[in-house]
Amino acid sequence: MSDTTLADALDAEQSRSGGYAREFVDRKAERSPRRLRRRPWVGYATVALLAVFAFIPVIWMVITAFTSEESIFRDPLGAYRTWTLENFTAVLTDPNLLRFIGNGLFVSITTSVISLAVGFLAGYSFSKFRYRGRSTAMYTLLLAQMVPEVLLLLTLYTTMAKFGLLNTYPALIISYTTFTLPLSVLMMKNAFDAVPDELIEAGRIDGASEWRIMNSVIFPVVKTSMIAVCMFAFIRAWNDLVYALTLVDTTKQTLPAGLTLTYLGEFQSQYGQMMAASLISSLPVIAIFLVFQKQFVSGALAGSIK
Template sequence: MSLNVAGTGTAKPRVARAATRDRAGRVGRRRMRPEQRRSRIVAWIAVVVIGAFGFLPVYWLVATALTSDTQAFKIKPDLFPREITFSHFTKLARNEDLFHYMVNSVLVSVLTAVLSVFVSAYMAYSFSKFRYRGRKSLMNLVLASQMFPQALLLVTLYAVFSSLGLLNTYLALVLSFTTFTLPLCVWMMKGIFDTIPDALIEAAAIDGASRWRTLHTVVLPLAAPGLVASGLFAFVRSWNDFVFALTLTGSDKQTLPPGLVHTYLGEFQTAWPDLMAASFVVSIPVVAAFMILQRYLVGGLAAGAVKG
């Protein structure tokens, strides 16, 4: 009998607490003001609109790639493909030019990412941990370089590379892409170095470590998320460039964006389904790299945005 009484005694408070929570929830829902409801509805509408703005182009790309040529060139295209075909994807396996353009893109993007991270790490560390004459002016100069349109510098860079004999080379693309990715990488890395306490660097100096060793064995490992974020930004920026890759190099050194245009678009052809299929396939490496390094990217951007 005592066991039943004890069990009943413990069950009653649980039922009472559940009833209290239920009443509180109903009261909270009844107390929601009309302004709060309108703001919540507006927020959801904004989320839907932004999501549609981001995902509808991707859906249209995939839908066009799966559509036959006759359906793709209709005057009134269908929102959903009526006949799904994978023939445009199978053609990619027989396209040797596409593989050549992809190799060029990988080579140029990787070199640009490595060079951007290498240079920006030393520049940002100098701006963050050293005090010398002209430091703020150099920092503002690096930031001001982002104010000029990149296409405006194309003529100047073309003339410089032509005088140096660097046209139609990978080096011209790597240097031009690094020029545009470096300012943002420097400021991102500076924000991350600012979060590293100076006491940690002083402790390494007391232990006998040189400045060079302190940077490579203490500071850079702590700034790894920022290095990954900067490298990923430089990689994606060089992977997606069209104007400089089209102007500074010929057909044998061109990367994917101008290579796809030359392959599928022209005066006598407009192979939109084939172009969409190729665009979908070549975007997979970038998406995969972003998904793998996403936590480092978010950590690096967050660390660089807050000064400790």
């Protein structure tokens, strides 16, 4: 057999092998979607398992809240627990609870308003104006997101003590705004990026002021992102424990810190009342999310970091 004939035979064999390989890959690719369609229960079972795992603490909290204190220690697994409403009665008749809720609402709402106001203006500036130091400021905000909040505790405590702000509401509000502001600015900046510059220029040509353009052109587009920023700041301030325990005393503590000091003692803990109070404290957050769920999801997606 000549060299030419041998080379042709080798080329034919390689082509035939490559054809078999491509055919095998094509068949496998065709079978993969069919397998997924035939076995959708795998995905459903995985999601259900993750949901059960995530909701176990919530279910335990609800069960414990409706259980008497004696049954919690006598029957931890709950097979023969005594169901009662005495935990909710004790919590709702406690005058300290209303004070903790009032403190939490005031601090959380104020933090939300400040985060939205500053985030709105700063995000608009980053999105629609070009000036020296703009990129540096944006990178600084991104780096601020990487710093764990607990690392700033000593610094903020020293700063608040130096300015005489310990045991005051501004100490909590300033601290929480420090944590929520970077993400609020970045979310609003990316939301403003979705507004075409041509619309703003058209408004200016028509003689509209900046506030008129802001109200008529920009606000309808970024409204959902504004709701997302408010919800994010509110939930962050409402759920905080460490800073509320450190920067203020019991008269100005928010709900998580107040519940911890009230129902978890050194020698005795009232777990039933603690769970009942925790269930009550979660209702405002759940209600806000249910009311603004659609706006929160769309706003978070519209203002997500690119």
